[in-house]
Amino acid sequence: MAGAHHPVPPRNDDLGWAVRTSTEQEYPEFAAVFSEAIGLPVERLLREERDFPSAEYDRALVALDGERIVGTTMAYSLTLTVPGGPRAVAGVTAVGVWPTYRRRGVLSALMRRQLADVRERGEKLAVLWSSEGTIYGRFGYGPAVRQFEASVQLAHAALRPGAPRDPALTVDLTEPGHVRGEIEELHRRTASARNGHILRKPGWWGWLLHDEERDRRGAGPLRAAVVRGPDGAEGYALYRVLHKWEDRLPTGEVRVREAVAATARAGVALYDHLFSRDLVSSAHLDNLAEDDILTVLLADPRRLARREFDSLWVRLVDLPGALAERSYATPLDTVLEVTDRFAPWNAGRWRLRAGGGEARADAADAAPDLTLDVSHLGAVYLGGGSLTAFVDAGLAVEHAPGAAARLDTALHVPRAPLCTTDF
Numbered sequence: 001m002a003g004a005h006h007p008v009p010p011r012n013d014d015l016g017w018a019v020r021t022s023t024e025q026e027y028p029e030f031a032a033v034f035s036e037a038i039g040l041p042v043e044r045l046l047r048e049e050r051d052f053p054s055a056e057y058d059r060a061l062v063a064l065d066g067e068r069i070v071g072t073t074m075a076y077s078l079t080l081t082v083p084g085g086p087r088a089v090a091g092v093t094a095v096g097v098w099p100t101y102r103r104r105g106v107l108s109a110l111m112r113r114q115l116a117d118v119r120e121r122g123e124k125l126a127v128l129w130s131s132e133g134t135i136y137g138r139f140g141y142g143p144a145v146r147q148f149e150a151s152v153q154l155a156h157a158a159l160r161p162g163a164p165r166d167p168a169l170t171v172d173l174t175e176p177g178h179v180r181g182e183i184e185e186l187h188r189r190t191a192s193a194r195n196g197h198i199l200r201k202p203g204w205w206g207w208l209l210h211d212e213e214r215d216r217r218g219a220g221p222l223r224a225a226v227v228r229g230p231d232g233a234e235g236y237a238l239y240r241v242l243h244k245w246e247d248r249l250p251t252g253e254v255r256v257r258e259a260v261a262a263t264a265r266a267g268v269a270l271y272d273h274l275f276s277r278d279l280v281s282s283a284h285l286d287n288l289a290e291d292d293i294l295t296v297l298l299a300d301p302r303r304l305a306r307r308e309f310d311s312l313w314v315r316l317v318d319l320p321g322a323l324a325e326r327s328y329a330t331p332l333d334t335v336l337e338v339t340d341r342f343a344p345w346n347a348g349r350w351r352l353r354a355g356g357g358e359a360r361a362d363a364a365d366a367a368p369d370l371t372l373d374v375s376h377l378g379a380v381y382l383g384g385g386s387l388t389a390f391v392d393a394g395l396a397v398e399h400a401p402g403a404a405a406r407l408d409t410a411l412h413v414p415r416a417p418l419c420t421t422d423f
């Protein structure tokens, strides 16, 4: 369905670059272009795809200059946790343009075609991790997950005395491969509690857990710490230890890739374990949600040095579909005037109504309460961020006083979104 007043555009990009689906046979050439653009050795891309196949060749697109591939992108068929439950989404990846062809509209042509393809498949959202913050806003993506990496000196990493500790729990430290089944199951079980998680396919675990010397950046092998209670595994952490010495003092660190806990007591047991490793002085945690339990568990939270970054970007590809399949915290009846340069079928006025556990968005002619870009909706779709900030900044316009605040309230979710799967 198109928004009022805006017809569906033709599929081909107007700048003239030919875009077509790629093939498995063509993958070496595809990988060569992407590797040159992104700065990863092509041998590595080819080896990883051989050892841990993940490519969906029927979702790989190439832009051509004659016969020559000058731009690439691919999409994975993923499942993402969103308010309302897990949903099928397109996971956009492998975006690259051959350096001598950049800034001539090649990516724009690929994006247009990819959005049309995603829509045709019936996926309502496209998501990605961006290499730079400047690329994807114009294509309608908004930074939907802001999370942080953090460091803490172990001398100041004591947890609050009231933290729940249960002596019945044990911590098993081992190679990830030995406990892969438990890890996979725990990730699946806990991911649904937070928006922004990718429900990892079994094939992805091999890639995530493979542990080669060259990936260690001086640290030791990847370890899994699994917390078990009387009824089985309750949490795990994946981490490495970097041992370093200066003036006979240990200055190394525990490098935590992810810590996952199904219970509060398991979370405490994991942090107790990670922060009590010998012969290191600090811990570095790669992916923490804004409201990770550590932010309230540390006796001295000021000691947690945080650096925020955007992880998952979200794009509403089928705007009425995406808004209708999301859940809302409060009833809502509002008219949105949406701009969308790259998926014009979304542009126009939409009346969004939510209540009684249902939501719908219909093309409308009524006067809008808010005028905003589709990227703004992407930025708040998972329940993080604030539309009011876009209004305050003058990027979105509020016509009915309080409209942005009401929408923000309806979009609210109790836990900050988090994405720990970089694809």
Ligand SMILES: CC(=O)SCCNC(=O)CCNC(=O)[C@H](O)C(C)(C)COP(=O)(O)OP(=O)(O)OC[C@H]1O[C@@H](n2cnc3c(N)ncnc32)[C@H](O)[C@@H]1OP(=O)(O)O
Residues within 6 Å of the ligand: 037, 038, 092, 093, 094, 095, 096, 097, 098, 101, 102, 103, 104, 105, 106, 107, 108, 109, 128, 129, 130, 131, 132, 134, 135, 138
């Ligand atoms: C999900 C992922 O795979 S993330 C990985 C993304 N890939 C990379 O970072 C690899 C290195 N970079 C590249 O290969 C290319 O520069 C790309 C893919 C980022 C951009 O491709 P291009 O073909 O140059 O983009 P295109 O010419 O269509 O640009 C469209 C617009 O976006 C702007 N733009 C594109 N990339 C950037 C950027 N990195 N920073 C700022 N603006 C940008 C262009 O200036 C242009 O603006 P305009 O419409 O006002 O003229």
